[in-house]
Amino acid sequence: MVTHNNNEGLYIEQGVHPPHFDKTLDDDGRPKRTGTALTASAHIITAVIGSGVLSLAWAIAQLGWAVGPAVLVAFSLITYMTSTMLADGYRSPDPVTGKRNYTYMEVVRANLGGRKVQLCGLAQYVNLVGVSIGYTITASISMVAVKRSNCFHKNGHHVKCNTSNNPYMIIFGCIQILLSQIPNFHELSWLSIVAAIMSFAYSTIGLALSIAKVVGDGIGRTSLTGVTVGVDVTASDKVWRCFQALGDIAFAYAYSNVLVEIQDQILQKKKLIEDTLKSSPPENKVMKKASLVGVSTTSLFYILCGCVGYAAFGNKAPGNFLTGFGFYEPFWLVDFANVCIAVHLVGAYQVFTQPVFGFVESWARKHWPENKFITREHPIVIPFGSGIYYLNWFRLVWRTAYVIVTAILAMLFPFFNDFLGLLGSLSFWPLTVFFPIELHISQAKVPKFSTKWIALKTLSYSCLVVSLIAAAGSIQGLVGSVKKYKPFQAQN
Template sequence: MKTPSSFSFGDREIMNGNFDDDGRIKRTGTLLTASAHVMAVVIGSGVLSLAWCLAQLGWILGVLLLAAFAVITWYTCILLSDCYRSPDPATGTRNYNYMQAVKVNLGGFKYKLCGISQYVTQVGTTIGYIITSAISMAAVKRSNCFHKYGHKHGCHMLNNTYVLIFGCMEIVLSQIPNFHELELVSIVATIMSFAYAGIGIVLSIVTIAGGTSSKTSLKPNMTSMENMWNAFSALGDIAFAYSFSFVLLEIQDTLKQTPPENKVMKRSCTVGIGAASLLYMLCAVLGYIAFGNDSPGNYLTGFGFYEPFWLVDIGNICVVIHLLGAFQAIIQPFFAAVENWSREKWPGSKFIEREYIIGKFSINMFRLTWRTIYVIIATIMAMMFPFFNSFMGLIGAATYWPLAIYFPVEMYISRAKIQTGSFKWIWLKLLTLICLIVALMAAAASIRGLAVSVSSFELFHSMS
């Protein structure tokens, strides 16, 4: 046993409370901050497309799927929360990210598959966020144009300027060192998500109260191939709307050591997914009643609402602010992976490791350089390919199943030593199979949508 005089600097810091018991900087996350991270990632601008999803699926199937995927997501996240420490979920060794948990529980090959799925999703989602934000910024100008010149005026414009504006803002935000420093950003993003969803809800209620609501359907409209593909896309949109598992353990890694992280994370998942589900249901149901089977893909940018134009503008500004924060919550694990690999590859490099303190800010030249290059490349990609959202739909379909369903279930079966052929094993495998079918249907719809988009493709010509 060490005497007081033999403690190293790190030991003294642990005694002073500046580090956790594994030598890493002490975490300060709480139920509030973790819930904010969850909501910032889960509640995306896609919430405003759920009325369109109900229009494709009808009341019965649409509402059932909204409820079913909320429960499925919550359940798999509860399973995944217990994978943060191994072998004991409360006192075992920390797995600092999703990939490490898969490696410990399932082995090398699945670890590599997880890494590919996770990083492709994170990179693709950030490019999709740039495009979505640019469309929302352009929508502000379009709504003012409609207000001034009338709804028959096209008011079309290129999105490139808005893509560049968003990219410049992300270059600055990307210098936030790590997930632990994102608490304020995620809280602001969460407030914005509630704000624009709330605006959509209020406008829907006003439309319904005005007696202008449209015809709705109880069941899906399968009278044509186009309707069938739309139903498949809607099915995928609802499933992916709840997906955030690929950053769950990174969020959990921000929580204080006590109380046990898995218990706090489970409560955070319940709060975050519960709040998201409530917003999703309200936006979907009220939006569908308001616009019926003609519901637009996004009624703040697709202009299901024209007036009051200033309120529509506020809603779209809230979308942009939310996605500024959500971009960081999504991409920070990828930033961390590249930077950790670089430190291992070139140990002792001052360019990679040295921190320059300027006031309250810490500047690292490698972080500044490579993250800036990443945002520039992502911005150029968003400008080049106006059909990227269709491609993102395919990425989502391909990675949703392994990250949100397969790995959490398989890790649970391995950790809990569920006997092959038992009742619990059978229904867990059945759940995995059903979600795989949903992912394949959505992937087929995305491939078809991608083929249609490519047929009218123009480089650097994204229009609103």
């Protein structure tokens, strides 16, 4: 006996055949999703373990042993809890059988509506653009580190080996121009798996080098309260640095802005024959499992890298702990770690920019459906039987322009720690905390002024305060960096 999908009438109204007529289509009439919990976990690890891990030793150094590790644990617990809330919003009104919402904005529109939709879109896409710039900066720093370590190894440690980041930002941008022409997010699963492996590699190398430094040189000068006022910093600098450290940690955990897009790629098999074919676990359950794997894995690495890195370098921990091992020695291992960072960020850049690409292209098709420059796909046969690539001129021009603009902005503002802290502070509260909590209150119909409602609201507003003080610290750091910065100058 064939069981028809409950949404069959909706498909007919939209002029789309229900999925049981075509096994290549999913339950919403779109091409079959091929994602799994494994690929979703890989996307999450790729998105979470990024350049943020490099600044955690510095962040712990500002906060000290008493507060630093506790803040890392708190951020990981909050991120996991709110990511499960957001996963339930993918379908609405029912989180298992409801209508799919393909983007973060659609989730907010379906569950909250009103001005919150525009606020969500503004927060999400400003952050995604910022991440593109931040990853371009970080990738270039890693590539420059490889060149400098080879220079020191070849010419001796007395040579300055000044190197400009700009050529490497251009190289990174050219790679992204090519990869950005991949039309769909789900086709990047292989890139995310490679990137996730790279993130494990460089995090492990940084951890191993820190342990070796502790074993060889002993634990650096550390304290319960971090950098010492009057010795390492002034009292005002101590406060601003602590604020900025919160922003750096917040950035390290930021992936909520692409969670919905990742979840949309999870394979969802529907019942076509009653009592014969069983459906796979609902997307929200699979996504919660993937979030648990992704967040717990990254949290373990973060705590180890941050704490062991602080133990190795003490209160003088560098902003990027992979650049703090003397003159990049052992050079071959540090080189490999920095190559891993660059490869990882090649994939992470795409994970974060594909939602931006998709949003702009959908908006353009909706407003100019008759414009062939925007809508027409030109089939190009790939040699050696590799298939057909569909060229779209608007996609080519728009995505290329986006990569170029973000690369230019990265050249103008190449401030690693300050930039990451600002991004983290601006995105953490609205995207990681506020909207997921509001979604949960709405979807679960949590009674107003109940104990649970008060607890959730208290958490939300507490995180708002944290985001505001983190933003203040990062802005103060940026202002100081801009005053001393000379554009396009070689790195010392």
